[in-house]
Amino acid sequence: MNAPAPAPQANPPAKSPAIVTDHQIEIVLGNLLRTGVLLSAAIVLFGASIFLFRHGREVANFRMFRGEPSDFRTIPGVIRSVLHGKGRGWMQLGLLFLIATPIARVAFSIVGFALERDRLYMAFTLLVLAVLLYSLLGSGLTL
Amino acid sequence: MTILTFTILVAVVSFVAGLLGSLTGLGGGVVLVPLLTIFFHVDIRYAIGASLVSVIATSSGAAAAYVKEGFSNIRIGMFLEIATTFGALLGAFLATWIPTAAIATIFGTVLLYSAYISRRVRTEAQRSLPPDPLATRLRLNGSFPDLGGERSYNVQRVPTGFSLMFGAGALSGLLGIGSGAVKVLAMDQAMQIPFKVSTTTSNFMIGVTAAASAGVYLSRGYVDPALSMPVMLGVLAGSLIGSRILVKAETKSLRLVFSVVILVLGLQMLYKGLWGHI
Numbered sequence: 001m002n003a004p005a006p007a008p009q010a011n012p013p014a015k016s017p018a019i020v021t022d023h024q025i026e027i028v029l030g031n032l033l034r035t036g037v038l039l040s041a042a043i044v045l046f047g048a049s050i051f052l053f054r055h056g057r058e059v060a061n062f063r064m065f066r067g068e069p070s071d072f073r074t075i076p077g078v079i080r081s082v083l084h085g086k087g088r089g090w091m092q093l094g095l096l097f098l099i100a101t102p103i104a105r106v107a108f109s110i111v112g113f114a115l116e117r118d119r120l121y122m123a124f125t126l127l128v129l130a131v132l133l134y135s136l137l138g139s140g141l142t143l
Numbered sequence: 144m145t146i147l148t149f150t151i152l153v154a155v156v157s158f159v160a161g162l163l164g165s166l167t168g169l170g171g172g173v174v175l176v177p178l179l180t181i182f183f184h185v186d187i188r189y190a191i192g193a194s195l196v197s198v199i200a201t202s203s204g205a206a207a208a209y210v211k212e213g214f215s216n217i218r219i220g221m222f223l224e225i226a227t228t229f230g231a232l233l234g235a236f237l238a239t240w241i242p243t244a245a246i247a248t249i250f251g252t253v254l255l256y257s258a259y260i261s262r263r264v265r266t267e268a269q270r271s272l273p274p275d276p277l278a279t280r281l282r283l284n285g286s287f288p289d290l291g292g293e294r295s296y297n298v299q300r301v302p303t304g305f306s307l308m309f310g311a312g313a314l315s316g317l318l319g320i321g322s323g324a325v326k327v328l329a330m331d332q333a334m335q336i337p338f339k340v341s342t343t344t345s346n347f348m349i350g351v352t353a354a355a356s357a358g359v360y361l362s363r364g365y366v367d368p369a370l371s372m373p374v375m376l377g378v379l380a381g382s383l384i385g386s387r388i389l390v391k392a393e394t395k396s397l398r399l400v401f402s403v404v405i406l407v408l409g410l411q412m413l414y415k416g417l418w419g420h421i
Contacts, residue, residue, distance in 0.1 A: 023213055033203040033350070041200070041379055048150075048372045055369075056147035068364035091368035095196055095375070099357045101203045102350040109221060120281075124221050128351065131228040135235070135358035 025112035029105050036101030040094045047090025054087060103132045146369065153183060154373035161201065161381025166388070167398045169261050169405070170323045170349075171378050172198045176250060177408035181415070185370060187243050187250075191319030192365035195357050197378035198321045202350030204379055205386055215343040216285045219298065219336065223329075224348050226305045227312030228355040234316025235356035239363055241317070247416030250318050254409025257324040261402040272335060277301045287340055296337050304334035316356035321349040 071077040072092045081089025106129050113121040144152075156178055157171075164171025172194050179190035209215055238246065278284055278298040286295035298304075307329035311322040323345060330341035360366050 026215065026217055030206040030209070033206040037200055037203045037379065041376060044372050044376060047368070048376075051369060051372075052147055052150060056145065056150075058146050060144050060146045060149035068367060072366070072368055073362055073364045088368045091372045092366070095366060095368065095371055096361070098196060098199055098203075098375070099354050099361070102199060102354040105203075105206075106221075106224075106351060109217070112217075118282075121218060121221060124225060128221065128224045128228050131225075131232060132351070132355055132358075135228075135232055135355045137358075 025109070025115075029108055029112075032108065033101050033105055036104060037098065040097035040101065043094030043097060044091050045094075047087045047092075047094060049087070050085070050090060051087025099136065103129070103136065106132060149183070150369075150373045153179070153370070154377040156182075157197065157374045157377025158381040161197075161378035162385045163381075163397065163401050163404075164378075165201070165205070165382040165385030167261075167401045169257070169398070169401055170198075170321045171201065171382060172320045173254065173257055173323070174405060174408055175374060175378070176319060177254065177412050179370075179374075180247070181408070181411055187246055188238070188365045189367050189370050191238065191246075192360045192367065193319075193371040193374040195319040195353050195360055196366060196371045197375045198315075198319070198353040199350045199357065200375050200379040201382040202321070202346055202353065204383055205346055206350070209343045209346055212288075212343065214287045214339045215347055216283070216287075216336075216340055217347075218281070218285070219283050219330075219334075219340075220344045220347045222281060222283060223305065223308045224351050226308035227315070227348055227352040230309040230312025230314075231316035231352045231355035232359065234313040234318075235359035236316075237313070238317050238356075238360075238365075244416050244419050246317065247412050249314075249416075251409045251411070251413030251416055253314060253318060253320070253322075253324070254405050254412060258402045258406040258409060260324045260327065261398060261405065272297045272299055275299050275301065285340070287337065294337070296335075296340070299335040300333045304329045307333055312352050312355070315349075315352050316359075319353075319356075319360075321353070323349070 069077075071081045071086075072088060075096065078089055078092045078096060082093050106125060110122055110125045110129070113125060157175065160171035160174050160178065162171075163169075164174070175194045175197065176187065176190045179185040179193065180187050185193075274284060274297040278301050281301065283298040283301070284296065286293045288294075307325065311325035311329060314320070314325060315322040326345040326348070327341065330336045330345060331338060334341075336344070357366070
């Protein structure tokens with residue numbers, strides 16, 4: 001709840017139409033984010049073990065910028081290289097998962113604001129979600 | 144250097160950056176790009192891509208710990224995310240056009256500013272300000288648990304804060320950092336949001352802002368999995384451990400050390416950018 005006046009911590013006032021409070025929503029979202037991050041870290045770690053086992057003894061070179069091959073630049077490309085059992089593909093899949101966690105938080109916030117019947121903030125959240133989806137899907141990632 | 148040695152070294156450096164960043168509250172992301180470019184000779188575009196990914200990891204990883212305390216304000220966060228995500232998109236597109244020397248110069252300037260802001264004295268004075276009509280309409284005012292029970296606050300100067308957040312988002316998208324220093328300026332100084340509320344809310348926003356530019360970076364081929372892997376895992380482990388240890392007595396000197404590091408790296412980046420050694 002966002003009452004401007006100091007309110008007692010427990011038991012929101014009965015007149016409030018909200019079923020859940022902001023704080024409850026945030027706790028659920030916080031746990032969702034942590035699970036997402038740990039899951040993506042596990043996927044990255046799995047890919048890293050394949051990659052380092054196969055390529056660990058090669059010479060490192062990140063000085064020159066080449067741009068990544070399309071296998072690591074698009075969602076279908078990443079999935080393709082995962083299916084081929086490539087370590088770098090798995091790592092990139094984990095990173096995609098990681099990028100998706102804050103997007104999932106925004107998406108779930110819409111549900112939270114809907115439960116609070118807050119139309120204004122449902123609209124704000126939809127706008128933020130649209131920008132995020134445009135960045136992820138509209139910039140050539142799905143090609 | 145073999146890939147294995149490189150990976151281990153980068154992971155260790157990222158771990159220390161994440162640990163120091165979380166202990167001092169200054170964020171580890173800001174030192175990563177200069178460290179990777181200056182000491183590991185990584186191309187700045189790859190370094191920014193990797194840093195962006197690690198910023199998402201720290202923000203999302205710390206969220207669960209932050210929200211339990213009940214300081215963050217989900218409405219302030221969501222409202223300002225409109226500004227930061229649009230800014231981040233702009234910054235990410237600019238990053239593909241601006242020459243790397245210019246990016247390094249801007250980066251150096253932001254580092255110097257961050258070092259300056261980290262030395263400023265933070266006052267947690269009781270502010271009792273009248274409610275602002277726009278902030279009230281947007282339901283931004285709130286309260287948080289304090290020593291003497293719930294303390295309420297009234298958000299001020301919404302348009303100024305919103306515009307500054309657009310700039311913070313653009314810097315985040317351009318440089319792959321959390322832009323904590325600019326966010327503090329917007330929320331702390333302009334909008335007069337209590338410090339605890341602004342830092343925890345900003346932590347939430349950093350991940351969403353970084354995600355808005357990460358998609359663009361990934362599709363442009365700026366996110367290298369082999370480089371991002373040790374950076375992301377190292378920073379995440381460092382910041383998670385950092386948020387668990389409480390070294391209250393040491394934080395002050397640690398902050399000083401870390402701001403000196405930021406200052407030195409800022410000067411180096413400026414030098415590299417201005418003299419074209421990049």
